[in-house]
Amino acid sequence: MVPRGQPRGRKTASAWAQSSLETLSGARSSEQLTSLRNIQPNPSDRPRLVQVWVLLLELVNSVSNGSIKAKREVLEFLFEMNYSEPGAGYKISDLKDGPVAAMEALVALGLVYKPSRQSDTFFPTKVGRRLVANTGSGGRTDEKNVSASLGTCEIIVETNFRLYAYTTSKLQVDLISMFVHMRTRLPNLAVGHITNESVRMALRNGISAEQIIAYLNAHASSRCRSGRIPSNVSQMIRLWEAEKDRVKTKSGVLFDKFETEEAFDMVEKYAFEMDAKLWSSRILKTLVVADRAADQVKTFIKSNRIA
Numbered sequence: 473m474v475p476r477g478q479p480r481g482r483k484t485a486s487a488w489a490q491s492s493l494e495t496l497s498g499a500r501s502s503e504q505l506t507s508l509r510n511i512q513p514n515p516s517d518r519p520r521l522v523q524v525w526v527l528l529l530e531l532v533n534s535v536s537n538g539s540i541k542a543k544r545e546v547l548e549f550l551f552e553m554n555y556s557e558p559g560a561g562y563k564i565s566d567l568k569d570g571p572v573a574a575m576e577a578l579v580a581l582g583l584v585y586k587p588s589r590q591s592d593t594f595f596p597t598k599v600g601r602r603l604v605a606n607t608g609s610g611g612r613t614d615e616k617n618v619s620a621s622l623g624t625c626e627i628i629v630e631t632n633f634r635l636y637a638y639t640t641s642k643l644q645v646d647l648i649s650m651f652v653h654m655r656t657r658l659p660n661l662a663v664g665h666i667t668n669e670s671v672r673m674a675l676r677n678g679i680s681a682e683q684i685i686a687y688l689n690a691h692a693s694s695r696c697r698s699g700r701i702p703s704n705v706s707q708m709i710r711l712w713e714a715e716k717d718r719v720k721t722k723s724g725v726l727f728d729k730f731e732t733e734e735a736f737d738m739v740e741k742y743a744f745e746m747d748a749k750l751w752s753s754r755i756l757k758t759l760v761v762a763d764r765a766a767d768q769v770k771t772f773i774k775s776n777r778i779a
Contacts, residue, residue, distance in 0.1 A: 524581055524599065529643070531581075535574045545570030547646055548677050550603055553583075555683045556596040564592050626693040629666070629701040633708075637662040638693070650674050651684050666705065671712045681713035724750045725766035727773075728758040735778045742772050 532546050549571035556562070564575060571578075575594065578584045583600035587593065625639035627648075637648050638661055645662045648654070651674035652664040664670075674684060688701045700706075730736040736757045743749040748765030752758065761769050772778075 524583070525603075527581060528583075528603075531574060531577050535570060535577075542570040542573070544646075544650070546574050547643075548650060548679065549574075551647055551650065551687075552678060552683070553596045553600050554603060555680075555686070556601055558598075558601070559595065561593045561595050564594055625691045627688055627691045627701075628693045628696060629688060629705055631702045631704055633666045633705060635664050635666055637664075637691075644691075647687070650677065651679060666709070668712055671709055672716065675713055675716050681709045684709055722750060723763040724760045725763055725769075726758065726760050727769065728756070730757040730778070733757065738776065739769065739773060739778060743769055 528550075532543055535542060535546055545568040549567065564572060567575075575584070575586075576589075578600070579586050579594075582597055583603070585595045585597055625637060625641060625644040627638075628636040630636075635648070635652055637645065639645065640660050645654075645657065648662065648664070651666070651670055653667050653670045654662060654664040656663040671681070671684065675681070685701070685706045688706075689699075692699050692701055727739065730739070733754065736754065736759065740749065740752050740754075740759055743752075743759060743761045743765065746761075746765050746768065748762040748769070749759070750762055751760040
């Protein structure tokens with residue numbers, strides 16, 4: 473694998489790996505670079521996405537700097553990016569600290585695209601969207617087999633919500649632990665429970681129920697009936713998400729102490745016509761309007777001399 477724009481007199485694979493690591497995570501110790509070269513003596517001998525992961529896993533450790541929270545944030549971002557819409561732009565300012573710190577390195581690896589260094593918008597690339605889950609049948613051979621190259625993962629989910637993940641990949645276990653309460657970890661097996669609280673934690677971190685279900689189905693063991701997780705499990709995950717969205721908050725401004733009902737009715741009608749009315753009580757002569765329209769309602773009250 474040779475970065476784009478590389479001149480014909482290209483660097484050796486080991487020299488490219490060293491310079492790329494120095495760009496991604498700053499000056500690394502010679503011991504760390506030697507360790508990486510021992511793991512991957514010739515990157516061109518492996519599929520393209522596996523070459524990316526050799527550097528990406530080093531990046532995750534570098535950005536986290538020993539912080540489990542930062543490492544989790546970066547892994548969550550990679551998990552979410554796998555389900556991003558092709559060609560859609562996303563705001564960097566909406567991301568957590570971990571992905572923000574790793575953004576320039578992800579751009580250098582070609583996982584995301586930024587129109588300029590100062591831009592607050594990034595676009596996940598085709599490679600970035602295929603980092604975690606297995607790709608469809610239309611993908612290239614190396615991309616379809618990247619999960620197997622990094623460590624296969626077969627998941628069995630029982631109707632009692634117990635989950636068995638047969639894998640030797642620490643990355644896969646870290647991904648699963650984002651929405652599963654892990655109970656046992658063995659060299660080639662991880663056991664856990666899908667619980668209300670574990671799913672709620674994933675939802676709070678921006679992972680949707682459909683993303684969880686899609687990941688579990690993508691890695692479902694061939695021993696599972698119909699090759700999918702039990703229907704009662706997927707339905708319950710969706711129900712837990714629906715409970716989270718049952719109550720929604722909106723920012724608004726309260727107007728009260730209207731002297732007459734006529735004055736209240738006039739302002740209420742104005743807010744309703746603007747599609748800014750959130751709640752009102754004629755008995756209490758109290759009105760709540762959307763925050764975006766509060767200034768316009770104030771101007772209307774003053775212009776009509778409504779006390």
